[in-house]
Amino acid sequence: MPNALIHITDLYFSRANREIFSGINLEIPKGKITAIMGPSGTGKTTLLRLMGGQLIPDRGDIIIEEHSIPSLNNKALYKIRQRMGMLFQSGALLTDLNVFENIAFPIREHYDFPETMIRDLVLMKLEIVGLRGAYRLMPSELSGGMARRVALARAIVLDPVLMMYDEPFTGLDPITLGTIVTLIKDLNQALGMTSVVVSHDVKEILSIADHVFILAEGVVAASGSPDELKASDSEWVQQFLHGLPDGPVPFHYPAPDYLQSLRDMTP
Amino acid sequence: MILDWLQNMGKSSLNFFRKIGQFSLFLFHLLSGLNYLFFRPRLLIKEIYSVGVLSLLIIIFSGLFVGMVLSLLGYVTLVDFGAEGSLGVLVSLSLVRELGPVLTALLFSGRAGSALTAEIGLMKATEQLASMEMMAVDPMKRIIAPRFIAGIFSLPILTAIFILVGIYSSFLVGSLWLGVDEGSFWSQMQSKVEFQHDLVNGFIKSFVFGIVVTGIAVFQGYTATPTSAGVSEATTRSVVHSALAILGLDFILTSIMFGL
Numbered sequence: 069m070p071n072a073l074i075h076i077t078d079l080y081f082s083r084a085n086r087e088i089f090s091g092i093n094l095e096i097p098k099g100k101i102t103a104i105m106g107p108s109g110t111g112k113t114t115l116l117r118l119m120g121g122q123l124i125p126d127r128g129d130i131i132i133e134e135h136s137i138p139s140l141n142n143k144a145l146y147k148i149r150q151r152m153g154m155l156f157q158s159g160a161l162l163t164d165l166n167v168f169e170n171i172a173f174p175i176r177e178h179y180d181f182p183e184t185m186i187r188d189l190v191l192m193k194l195e196i197v198g199l200r201g202a203y204r205l206m207p208s209e210l211s212g213g214m215a216r217r218v219a220l221a222r223a224i225v226l227d228p229v230l231m232m233y234d235e236p237f238t239g240l241d242p243i244t245l246g247t248i249v250t251l252i253k254d255l256n257q258a259l260g261m262t263s264v265v266v267s268h269d270v271k272e273i274l275s276i277a278d279h280v281f282i283l284a285e286g287v288v289a290a291s292g293s294p295d296e297l298k299a300s301d302s303e304w305v306q307q308f309l310h311g312l313p314d315g316p317v318p319f320h321y322p323a324p325d326y327l328q329s330l331r332d333m334t335p
Numbered sequence: 336m337i338l339d340w341l342q343n344m345g346k347s348s349l350n351f352f353r354k355i356g357q358f359s360l361f362l363f364h365l366l367s368g369l370n371y372l373f374f375r376p377r378l379l380i381k382e383i384y385s386v387g388v389l390s391l392l393i394i395i396f397s398g399l400f401v402g403m404v405l406s407l408l409g410y411v412t413l414v415d416f417g418a419e420g421s422l423g424v425l426v427s428l429s430l431v432r433e434l435g436p437v438l439t440a441l442l443f444s445g446r447a448g449s450a451l452t453a454e455i456g457l458m459k460a461t462e463q464l465a466s467m468e469m470m471a472v473d474p475m476k477r478i479i480a481p482r483f484i485a486g487i488f489s490l491p492i493l494t495a496i497f498i499l500v501g502i503y504s505s506f507l508v509g510s511l512w513l514g515v516d517e518g519s520f521w522s523q524m525q526s527k528v529e530f531q532h533d534l535v536n537g538f539i540k541s542f543v544f545g546i547v548v549t550g551i552a553v554f555q556g557y558t559a560t561p562t563s564a565g566v567s568e569a570t571t572r573s574v575v576h577s578a579l580a581i582l583g584l585d586f587i588l589t590s591i592m593f594g595l
Contacts, residue, residue, distance in 0.1 A: 120469050142473075149471035160466035163458075174470045177477075222470075 073098040073230060073262045074119065079128035081111070081118060088114055090286035092128070096279075101256050101263045103273045106283035107308070112266040113157075115283070116232045119264070120154060121145045132230065150178060153223035153261075157235040159215035161207040161222070167194070168203040171222045178226070193221040197251060213244030217251070224255060231261045237269040249276055270309050274298070282308060361554050365483060368476035378481040379488075386447040386482065386549075387489030393446050394439060394493045395500050401438060402501030405429060406508040410515065419509075420519030424527040426505040427498075431528060431537045432593060435498040437585050440544035443490055444577035448552035451482050452573035455556025456566035464557075479553050486549025487542070494541035536592040543584060548577045 072095040079092040088111040096102045104112050117123045119130055121137045130137040135148055161170050171190045175181060181189075194200040197217040207215060216236065223231065236248050253276045256263045267273045274280070274294040282290040282297070282305065290297060290305045297305055306312070323329070372379055409425045455478065458464050464474040502524075509515040528534070552573045559569035 122465060122468060146471045146473065149469060152469065154466070154469040156462045156466050158462050160462035162463055162467075163461070174472070177470070177472045219466075 071098050072096060073132065074264075075129075075131040076119075077129050077131075079118070079130065080126045081114065081123065082126055083114075087286055089125070089128075092283070092286070092288055094281050094288055094291070096262065096264055098262050099256075099260055100278035101252065101265060101276055103277035103280045104264060104266045104283065105268055105270070105273060105280060105308070106289070107268065110283045110285070112268075112283060113234050116154065116234055116264065116266055119232065120149065120152060150174075150226060151229045153226070153228035153231045155216070155220050155223050155231070155233045155236055157238060159207075159212075159219035161210075161215055161219055163207050166204055166206050167199065167210070167218050170207070170218060171225050174222065174226050189225060190221075193225050194218075196224075196255070197221045198247070213240050213247070216240070216244075216248065220248075220251060220255075224259065224261075227259055228261060231255070231263045233263065233265040233267075235267055236265065237267055237272050245272065252276060270311065274309075284308075357558070358550075358554055361557065362550065364475050365479055365553075368473060368480055369484070371473075371476040372480055372484060375481075378477070379484060382481045382485035383489055386451065386485050387493065390443060390446045390489070390493060391496070393442055394497050397438065397442055398497040398500030399504045401434060401497075402426065402430070402504035403508045405434075405501070406505035406513070409505075410509060410513050419513075419515050421523055422509045422515050423502075423506070423520035423524035426509075427502050427524045427528050428533065430498045430501045431533045433585075433589070435494050435501065436537055436540035436544055437581060439494040439497045439541065440490060440548055440581045441578055443486075443493060443544075444548045444552070444574055444581070447486065447489075448548050448577050449570050449574050451486070451549070451552040452556040452559070452570045453566060455479070455482070455553060456559035456561075456569050459557070459559060460561040460563070460566055475557075479557060483549050483553050486552070487545040490545035490548065491538055491541040494537070498537070532592075536588075539592075540585065540588050543588065544581055547580045547584060551577050551580065 074096040076092055076094050076096075079089050080087070081089040092115075104115060106112055114123065118125055119132065119137065121140065124138050132148065133151075135144070137145070137148075140148065161167075162173065165173065168190055171193055172186050175186050175189060191200055191203070194203055197220055199214060199217055199221070202210070202214065202218075207218075210218060220236075233252065236252065237245055240248060249272050252263060252265065255261065265273060265277065274297075277294055280291060280294055280297055281288050284304070290300060290302060292300070297309065300306065405426045406422060409422050410419055413419045413422055413425065455464075458474075458478065464478065467474045467477060506517075506520060510517045510520055555569040555573040555576070559565050
């Protein structure tokens with residue numbers, strides 16, 4: 069892919085003697101929304117952690133803007149993270165700071181800006197996520213959806229080049245869910261970011277993604293635009309996109325014959 | 336059977352040394368980031384308030400009762416030999432050399448150490464530490480270091496307060512209630528308690544305990560399994576390991592300072 073921001077080549081990663089990735093290759097285009105999908109436990113969040121340098125792969129490389137993330141030293145890694153934003157599934161707001169201070173946190177840590185400038189930057193981001201009126205609230209006073217929007221404002225406060233979303237749609241009511249979907253799309257266009265969204269909410273993610281990778285059993289099982297995937301003749305892709313309970317991915321965990329088990333009186 | 340036992344022994348020993356290595360690396364990482372605090376003294380002040388000032392109440396009350404009990408027990412023994420005038424020396428040497436540093440450190444690990452472990456463990460469980468890393472802020476510098484330094488700074492001061500309160504409460508019980516002569520109480524204390532041998536060594540003890548207790552507390556929090564059960568186990572381990580380390584180190588330090 070000529071215009072790719074992230075190149076992942078031959079990535080292997082295992083944890084607790086379990087192989088999570090066994091040779092992943094993918095490229096994430098610049099300025100687009102890329103979705104990473106797959107059943108639970110396939111390592112979608114792990115992939116984001118690897119891209120952010122929080123985990124080190126066993127083998128393979130992750131190149132972001134010509135920097136090989138696994139081989140960066142701590143200082144260089146922290147430098148490049150200033151150009152990344154990440155929205156955690158739980159929001160991960162700092163519980164001893166209010167909404168305003170949470171969003172101002174990255175600015176205060178990295179820049180010596182005057183207070184008026186920090187105030188303007190924070191209020192601008194809060195306005196984007198529609199929570200300017202909530203700037204004084206503490207994280208414990210926010211609903212799940214509000215906390216995620218505040219976390220989103222904090223993640224974009226330094227205008228990152230790469231924005232990563234970890235399951236942004238999980239556990240939200242339909243209205244908040246719609247808001248988050250629209251925000252991800254609008255922010256990507258308005259700020260010219262590259263967005264990587266990890267999710268298994270098929271409908272929402274296919275409505276905004278430019279490109280989709282589906283991970284399964286440690287490799288990229290399928291990829292393409294949402295339309296290409298919808299038209300795919302792979303039974304596996306169809307089972308995943310339509311949420312069918314049984315198919316190439318079996319409903320049952322491997323077990324001996326059902327009737328035989330009942331007769332044997334052993335589980 | 337014997338093979339299993341040997342295997343378990345080997346596994347436990349390896350785990351022990353792995354933990355020691357992990358703790359050393361943790362301390363190295365922690366100490367290498369201390370310059371960050373020079374530019375943010377307010378972070379340190381906030382933590383000193385939280386681990387030090389908020390521990391004052393338990394330290395003052397414990398010092399009060401320990402001093403009163405020492406005075407009562409000491410008097411009962413000394414009066415048989417007509418040596419009740421030495422009550423001040425008995426109480427002050429016990430407190431300065433031994434009870435002050437040890438009891439304050441034990442109380443501190445229960446009050447502040449457990450809170451530090453639980454706080455850091457929960458920050459890990461709720462991904463606050465991971466989110467900080469992704470905001471290019473090293474949690475070791477921003478979260479761990481201020482708490483560690485605040486603990487080391489606070490414990491010797493709390494120990495001094497504990498000893499002062501203890502000595503004064505023993506004076507109140509000894510002199511006002513039991514009738515020990517006020518002059519001999521203070522003057523014998525003044526002549527027998529040495530600055531270098533007693534006060535400085537007592538301070539060194541509390542300084543060492545400060546490093547150990549706070550080090551264990553932040554280490555247990557930082558390496559806690561990020562679940563409710565994991566944080567609960569880490570908090571328990573923090574208090575148990577601190578208590579054992581305080582008592583073990585106390586024996587070693589006492590034998591070096593006063594025993595030989």
